[in-house]
Amino acid sequence: MFHIYCPHCAEYREEEEFHAAGQAHIARPLDPEACSDKEWGEYMFFRKNPRGIHHELWVHAAGCRKFFNITRDTQSYEIKEVYKIGEKPSVVAE
Amino acid sequence: MSDLNVMTAAEMAATKAAVMDQVPGPEIQGQSPLHHADLDSLAKVGPKQGGVHLREHKLLGHLTLRLNPENDDQLAAAERVLGVALPLQPLTSVESGSYSVRWMSPDEWLILVPGLEAFDVESKFRDEMGGHYSLVNSSGGSTVLELSGPDVVELLKRCTSIDLHPKLFPVGKVVSTVFAKSSAIIRRTGEHSFELVIRRSFSDYIWLWLQETSREFGLVVKA
Ligand SMILES: [Zn+2]
Numbered sequence: 001m002f003h004i005y006c007p008h009c010a011e012y013r014e015e016e017e018f019h020a021a022g023q024a025h026i027a028r029p030l031d032p033e034a035c036s037d038k039e040w041g042e043y044m045f046f047r048k049n050p051r052g053i054h055h056e057l058w059v060h061a062a063g064c065r066k067f068f069n070i071t072r073d074t075q076s077y078e079i080k081e082v083y084k085i086g087e088k089p090s091v092v093a094e
Numbered sequence: 095m096s097d098l099n100v101m102t103a104a105e106m107a108a109t110k111a112a113v114m115d116q117v118p119g120p121e122i123q124g125q126s127p128l129h130h131a132d133l134d135s136l137a138k139v140g141p142k143q144g145g146v147h148l149r150e151h152k153l154l155g156h157l158t159l160r161l162n163p164e165n166d167d168q169l170a171a172a173e174r175v176l177g178v179a180l181p182l183q184p185l186t187s188v189e190s191g192s193y194s195v196r197w198m199s200p201d202e203w204l205i206l207v208p209g210l211e212a213f214d215v216e217s218k219f220r221d222e223m224g225g226h227y228s229l230v231n232s233s234g235g236s237t238v239l240e241l242s243g244p245d246v247v248e249l250l251k252r253c254t255s256i257d258l259h260p261k262l263f264p265v266g267k268v269v270s271t272v273f274a275k276s277s278a279i280i281r282r283t284g285e286h287s288f289e290l291v292i293r294r295s296f297s298d299y300i301w302l303w304l305q306e307t308s309r310e311f312g313l314v315v316k317a
Pocket of ligand 1: 006007008009010060063064065066
């Protein structure tokens, strides 16, 4: 079980209060009409699956119901940091 | 594009929402989602001694307010209506007379008022507050349980993973969390008393759960 710090509630809560919502920082193409099928397909469907540092979107579903980001090591499961939407991660893969 | 949070008085008046009085008058007898449990009769004939006491605060007015916490005009308007400033610290609550206000998220508060006052309070918000905000009367969606007694913390430990130690969960703290596989908004109202706001569709389940879970302590239903 993860013990996750919610940056909005400002305290740790059990994992059962949260849902993972996939990879973070996926920018929607500014002009979808101008996208090739490949570009649009990559935006819609293709996700990273790294061994190591991964930036993820989570939502505090049973709590404040806000989304935020987690940087997590997929190998050790260690949560490296938690940061709000719009902020940049300080822990990044080399 | 005009900024909804910086508006002239005329623009504010034009944004006034259509409001409808959803509160039936006192001549219509309301039924809480636990009406079928007949807690009043249980309070009369049930045990008078036990480690956990339960009382339903039914048919209160539940108002969900959402606004930008950086908008000082809206914060001031809320304070004029409620007689107390909105709690901006996460997981805190305030009371003002018969009103109580719970921080739910950085831009959301749950306000409980006496049932028959819900529309008056809502109307006051509409008069006082301008700009981009949301106020929803969600009274029918939930009910409120008061749990107290010497064993209430032991009972709650069996229902939720929240740490209830007084250092981490002082009087006035409020959390929205998983409760017995359902959800609840839990607020500490005293050393041995808590308030639970629960979903109406889960109220029967939680009532059954609380009877089962409090068996070892003894449950006293209060009117
Ligand atoms: Zn939260």
